[in-house]
Amino acid sequence: MTTLSRPIWEEEPSGIARLSRPLVLALVALAVTFPLYVVVVTSLSTTEAVTRAGGLVVVPRELTVAAYAQLLSGGVVTRALVISVLITVVGTAFSLGITVLAAYGLSRPGSLFHRPLLFVVLLTFLFGPGIIPSYLVVNALGLIDSYASLVLPTAVSAFNLIVMRSFFMGIPGELIDSARIDGAGEFAILRRIVLPLSKAVVAVVGLFYAVGYWNAFFNALLYINDNNKWPLQMVLRTYIVQAQVLPTGAGGVASGTGLGMAPAPSLAIKMAIVVIAIVPVLLVYPFIQRHFTKGVIIGAVKG
């Protein structure tokens, strides 16, 4: 079952196609994986390996985890990592909660103000409010330099809401009506009937929110001035993209000698920051991918 057979009416591929097709596919796969590979190998390299390679390391030799030990033993990156993890966990739970509630509320035609409320949600697709007025609202609410500014302004994704609503609408109304006759309230129906039937879509939407929070950079750029409150993406931008020098010692990154090993080269430390930003995405990615194959997203978007 892992290979489809070629239909009998289809001609055998020509020699060029037989050669070029796997080649192109391999190049495409390599274009994605090679940069990741180099970054990981360099982050694990010793000073000698980096010096010998003249920079980034392609062929792994003399590996060490010194860079990670230094980054994770307190300081700028550790703090940013903790902030990013907390924002992602709290933000995802919050977004998912209110999205489930709203999607259920909007999935039952005939409920109070159903159409106008749906319109209010859909209209947000057509235009954005603009950067300046958004900033002024967050500022007026006193949320500048608060962690809430990293969650609240982008807590609702109308897209995710519509995806979930489409799925809920596919649940037979009879099921819900029978529960109502048995005396279940709306929250009980949602918890005992709708959610158990919708695990896949809840998982996908949750993962989308989580990846969104983890990758968020825009909100922090606009609303967080205090660099002690920076999430990881801002740290990545400052020390990698803008190539500012990472502070060492107190308040910065621990030096290797304090941990009983040789200090990692600064390039390995930089690459380790990149890897730390990638790993969570890689961890949840297989779950996201599993649900794609079920066509949850595509089906919902089409409907």
Added chain:
Amino acid sequence: MVLPVIVLLGVFHYVPTLGNVIAFQDYSPYVGIRGSEFVGFGNFGRLFSEPAFWQAVTNTLTITAVQLVFFFPVPIGLALLLNSVLSVRLRTLIQGVVYLPHFFSWVLVVSLFQQMIGGAGLLAQSLRANGYEAVDLMTRPDTFILLVTAQSIWKDAGWGMIVFLAALSTINPALYEAAAADGANRRRRLWHITLPGLRPVIVLLLILRLGDALTVGFEQFILQRSAVGGDAAEVLDTYVYYQGLLVGDFGYGAAAGLFKGVVGLVLVLVANRFAHLVGEQGVYSRS
């Protein structure tokens, strides 16, 4: 149940939308919207006579055009290529690899590109090691537009493929068989069956992109603007950000943002009307 979402959208979407009135004010944060003086279309007058603004508009539209030509066909090609792979396991594996970068942040994508083709990157490093002059493709204004297109392709071409794969799977295989029986070769089947089958999706996505012509992505450009310089890397969104928030000219920045919002809305509506005219479904239906 819908209330929390409505409140959040109200506060963080609709209130700021109304807040665009400051585009018509000489806005001062000390006195707020109520205390600031209305100046009619004064901000827009300044905006339209400002060469830097038109430079940002030109850059934005050029980038959109280049992406339409170089980015847009890539997912279609990838989908056709992948669709011809017979091994299901290989197909799943490649899909898994090419979707991945979509889930990376722009900061991460720019970082990776920098490490590969930047001044201290792998390309420069190996050129130097072999006695050539090192190049830094991350800071050159003249090739910047190709750089951002390459980044977009790397990040999102695989993801863009999904919708085409879905469309390909809905084409009736009997059509191919009948065409083959009538003597149509591979190329003719592609032209007469596959591409017409993909047409509704292609038209829909083209329209969405055209409606979004003024949006090329804020993060990708704000990250690289200082390295490349404003002449090449200033787009509308970064212009709004710099003039409004960094220079502190709120009313003027909001005017630039509102210009973008209104023109963008008109573009979406026009593009959709056009889709109906040519007999496609468009983004939303007529009812």
